[in-house]
Amino acid sequence: GAGVSQSPRYKVAKRGQDVALRCDPISGHVSLFWYQQALGQGPEFLTYFQNEAQLDKSGLPSDRFFAERPEGSVSTLKIQRTQQEDSAVYLCAIPDKDYTFGSGTRLTVV
Amino acid sequence: DAKTTQPNSMESNEEEPVHLPCNHSTISGTDYIHWYRQLPSQGPEYVIHGLTSNVNNRMASLAIAEDRKSSTLILHRATLRDAAVYYCILRGEYGNKLVFGAGTILRVKS
Numbered sequence: 001g002a003g004v005s006q007s008p009r010y011k012v013a014k015r016g017q018d019v020a021l022r023c024d025p026i027s028g029h030v031s032l033f034w035y036q037q038a039l040g041q042g043p044e045f046l047t048y049f050q051n052e053a054q055l056d057k058s059g060l061p062s063d064r065f066f067a068e069r070p071e072g073s074v075s076t077l078k079i080q081r082t083q084q085e086d087s088a089v090y091l092c093a094i095p096d097k098d099y100t101f102g103s104g105t106r107l108t109v110v
Numbered sequence: 111d112a113k114t115t116q117p118n119s120m121e122s123n124e125e126e127p128v129h130l131p132c133n134h135s136t137i138s139g140t141d142y143i144h145w146y147r148q149l150p151s152q153g154p155e156y157v158i159h160g161l162t163s164n165v166n167n168r169m170a171s172l173a174i175a176e177d178r179k180s181s182t183l184i185l186h187r188a189t190l191r192d193a194a195v196y197y198c199i200l201r202g203e204y205g206n207k208l209v210f211g212a213g214t215i216l217r218v219k220s
Contacts, residue, residue: 031206033206033207040212042197042210042211042212042213043154043210044210045207045208048207056206093153093208098156098159099154099156099208100156101152101154101155102153103151103152103153104152104153
């Protein structure tokens with residue numbers, strides 16, 4: 001959606017490589033969500049920010065996943081030592097009239 | 111979060127109406143019924159939502175059963191651009207994260 005910009009659009013990583021995925025929402029949004037979408041599945045919740053505070057990280061699948069939003073605007077999702085099962089589309093969303101999603105980053109781990 | 115059940119896939123002819131069903135027998139009194147759709151290579155986009163009464167907007171109509179245990183998303187005239195995955199989601203009044211199921215893949219034939 002126009003309210004959320006995600007980069008890169010596509011990322012290919014070798015297994016074991018660290019990656020960083022960026023979400024840049026239009027300004028003024030307090031809340032920000034990250035979702036993971038495996039092929040053929042619906043998106044699954046990863047984590048939630050309110051300003052710079054990470055209020056819910058219950059969906060992060062392992063301690064290799066780390067998210068931050070240091071100034072309460074741009075957020076970065078970092079995956080360390082990527083594995084093949086991390087291959088998915090990573091979506092960022094902001095509550096607007098309802099939820100506005102970015103187009104996502106498609107991560108492929110080879 | 112309450113669970114929804116949708117058919118895996120449906121097919122429609124172009125210019126004809128489409129009725130996408132959703133069952134949510136465990137819905138609670140404060141749950142809103144939301145519909146999102148996801149076009150290929152895009153993030154989900156909001157379609158419509160309702161609580162008890164039927165709702166209409168420029169994209170679709172939402173018909174909610176009297177007992178609220180089911181609902182139907184109605185596209186009045188399907189176009190090729192409506193081919194997408196449609197998700198029916200229940201969200202509490204103050205709910206944060208969206209819980210997606212697998213959705214219904216809608217195919218539109220010309």
